[in-house]
């Protein structure tokens with residue numbers, strides 16, 4: 001009798017303890033605000049400069065959906081992973097629904113402002129500083145318009161969502177590639193990293209100043225494994241690693257990531273009310289490219305959608321490129337038809353299958369600092 005009472009009590013205490021642990025950790029983020037480049041663009045560049053053409057979107061949406069992929073991006077899996085719908089692009093004025101967040105990312109975005117136009121260099125005018133101004137505008141106007149009631153309350157976030165939301169970042173790759181594309185040496189690119197990270201810090205401070213508290217920051221991927229880099233920037237055969245990637249580019253990405261991680265550590269000290277999660281997507285992407293078979297993938301360096309060459313990538317005939325022959329349109333940049341087993345979609349971006357793989361690897365915290373799951377990224381674990 002006495003034993004069974006003790007047991008029951010113990011089980012009760014264990015249950016209570018378990019409940020307490022789980023209730024103090026699930027964040028229930030009511031919104032996600034994302035900042036970034038094409039790796040997380042859900043329609044921004046398409047809204048401003050014309051749509052991503054078919055066959056983008058062929059796997060999941062069945063039509064182009066503003067994303068440079070055959071389907072969903074990591075940010076789509078993140079939004080769903082915290083129980084929210086896909087994010088509308090801030091720049092999309094038609095059919096957008098911002099009730100659970102907004103996406104400020106556009107393809108070609110950099111952290112630093114570029115001194116060239118999109119038409120000259122392909123880099124977006126919506127650099128990270130511009131994205132933070134857009135966020136600030138989004139916040140102040142949506143708070144005003146929400147008060148008008150009616151349909152606006154079904155389209156815009158509630159006031160308290162801004163301080164409870166998850167703020168996600170995936171940007172920096174284009175700052176590094178833009179250096180290489182403008183013929184900088186590795187030393188010169190390296191010398192730009194402190195300024196890039198300084199601008200990144202300013203952006204985070206600005207969002208913190210607007211009340212943002214929970215920050216989820218992806219590091220930059222192994223861009224030395226992307227056809228558009230391998231095709232455009234010549235390197236020596238001795239600089240190609242065992243996976244077929246350009247080692248100097250990946251070393252630059254890793255150097256950037258090391259410094260980004262330190263920058264995030266500094267931000268933790270500067271902004272004591274914030275919670276930062278640094279997520280090592282580099283390692284996940286590199287393991288996928290270097291050991292594709294282990295994970296059910298093949299041809300990691302060959303674009304699924306493209307037109308010819310060693311990497312099925314041609315800058316003049318990208319995915320979805322059409323030409324007019326004798327008055328009829330022909331698709332040059334075609335899909336391989338099997339993006340489910342492919343890593344690279346169009347020479348620049350990952351397939352939905354690869355994006356899902358990355359999300360599955362990072363969502364439980366195995367690649368995060370600190371190692372906490374996405375759904376608990378509002379808790380300080382230090």
Ligand SMILES: *[C@@H]1O[C@H](CO)[C@@H](O)[C@H](O)[C@H]1NC(C)=O
Nearest residue numbers: 110112113114115116178195
């Ligand atoms: C753009 O030009 C300004 C002024 O010369 C310079 O300070 C800045 O670093 C340049 N930005 C980039 C991305 O090269």
Ligand SMILES: *[C@@H]1O[C@H](CO)[C@@H](O)[C@H](O)[C@H]1NC(C)=O
Nearest residue numbers: 085097098099100151154155
């Ligand atoms: C916007 O999305 C939310 C969440 O999915 C939904 O509840 C709301 O009805 C949508 N608003 C409109 C106007 O469709």
Ligand SMILES: *[C@@H]1O[C@H](CO)[C@@H](O)[C@H](O)[C@H]1NC(C)=O
Nearest residue numbers: 120121178180181182183184
């Ligand atoms: C970089 O160098 C190449 C080869 O010399 C040249 O064709 C190209 O115009 C240069 N690009 C820039 C942005 O200076």
Ligand SMILES: *[C@@H]1O[C@H](CO)[C@@H](O)[C@H](O)[C@H]1NC(C)=O
Nearest residue numbers: 323324325326327328329330
């Ligand atoms: C276009 O039409 C002309 C005249 O009919 C024909 O000679 C030519 O082969 C056609 N070109 C292609 C690429 O089909």
